[in-house]
Amino acid sequence: MKFETLPGFRAFYPDECALRNFIFSKWKASANAYTFIEYDAPTLEPIELFKEKSGSEIVNQLFNFTDKGGRAVALRPEMTPSLARLIGAKANSLRLPAKWYSIGEQFRYERPQKGRLRSFYQFNVDIFGESGVGAEAELIACLIDSFKSLGLDSCDFKICLSDRTLWVLFLKTFGISDENMNSVLSLMDKAQRINVEKLKESLLEYIPDDYESFLDSLSQLIKVKNIEDLSSFFNALSFREKVVDDIESRLNDWRRLLDLVNYIGLDAYIDIDFTIVRGLAYYTGFVFEAFEADGKGRALAGGGRYDDLIHRLTGNQMSAVGFAMGDVTLIDLLRIKKKLPVFNLNPDFYLVFSDEKLRSYAMQDASVLRNAGFKIEYPFKSQSFSKSFKSLKQRDINFAILYGAEEIDKDNVKFINLKTGKENLISRANGKLVNELRKFM
Ligand code: HAM
Helix, strand or coil: CCCCCCCCCCCCCHHHHHHHHHHHHHHHHHHHHCCCEECCCCCEEEHHHCCCCCCHHHHCCCCEEECCCCCEEEECCCCHHHHHHHHHHCCCCCCCCEEEEEEEEEECCCCCECCECCEEEEEEEEEECCCCCHHHHHHHHHHHHHHHHCCCCCCCEEEEEEEHHHHHHHHHHCCCCHHHHHHHHHHHHHCCCCCHHHHHHHHHHHCCCCHHHHHHHHHHHCCCCCHHHHHHHHHHHHHHCCCHHHHHHHHHHHHHHHHHHHHCCCHHHEEECCCCCCCCCCCCCEEEEEEECCCCCCCCEEEEECCCHHHHHHCCCCCEEEEEEEHHHHHHHHHHCCCCCCCCCCCCEEEEECCHHHHHHHHHHHHHHHHCCCCEECCCCCCCHHHHHHHHHHCCCCEEEEECHHHHHCCEEEEEECCCCCEEEEECHHHCHHHHHHCCC
16 A cells, blocks of 8 residues: 555554543543642653653664754653653742653654554653652552553562662672663663673673672572562672662662552562663662563563652752553553453434434434433434344444334334334423433433
């Protein structure tokens, strides 16, 4: 075909649009239950906003061009930098903590593949001005409830929890300098996906002497599954460097966060998992990703704390933590788990008439019924009753209202339940129609 949809972009036919709206409505309801308020930001931004702030992986995936005014611009690959700018600009007048959410389209020039497209929707949920782990607990709970509202549960998905703070402390004990920290973190983020030889080659650049013991420690760290093992691992490590106090204080944050998650009864959904590092450069504390329960497939959601980004962008200090859930992997999961709803795009009532002279009665009633909140359809060209009923059956429509000359003469219509075949005469006199019809629904 001559004009095809661009690779990685989707057209939404009505059924797909219904699914998208359904997901958005669940996302909105979850955000509302947690009193997150909605914001939005431009889809097109100055490219500078994303350069360095999001990390090299995302910058390589930008949809960017020079606009007619000579500005270097990019379609947003994520919401967080725009949001950080919005919050930073009002940092002094905002009531804190601020809890904001948004649902919007994002664009990344990735190789289109399962779970990854070039245009996708994200549900972004963020909290500002709260540095305690209560904010993380609130977000993790909201993320879990969003999945649950779509019919998914702990047998379907899990939240993998990790920590950039402990990652940095771990890397510091192996002598990684501040200036190399982001490069090594980015390597660690890819460690599970790239081959061992390539990893070794890149790591030797940063850890020339201690390489073997580093790998040994790394393999222990990624096996840690509970707070006791996490504690023992870091307490043993801390003898290598003078970071004992930092580690103890951080382990206390971990205990507090796990306690909070426990209080809400969500511990069954949480896995401690240090293979999670997160590709984005701005994270500073706890990070988490959601996956299918068996760990297969691409991430369903990702987030974490980013306490420096707003300062770096706007000069105003503001602690921040949030997550984004994507629609593409979510729809794949709902499909696999057979949780995709069936949408009824049919009218509540179809008004049938075989004679154009009766159209005016049907149209009058259509208006009354639509104003009462019903979905009403009638034919643009009248057709025989038999033809109408055949097509209504094919469309699986439940109820029809029949306008026959005989009935209309007495100001009546015939209500027909197409599933049971039952017919009832109903009066349309004196505005009775709506109430009469409700009796049969
Ligand atoms: P992210 O991990 O880059 O985080 O994206 C979050 C989610 O968006 C992913 O888990 C995935 O579901 C979806 N996603 C990302 N890229 C694609 C793609 N190419 N195709 C389909 N879905 C995709 C962020 O974007 C952070 N800004 C999240 C955040 C909010 N952190 C703090 N606040």
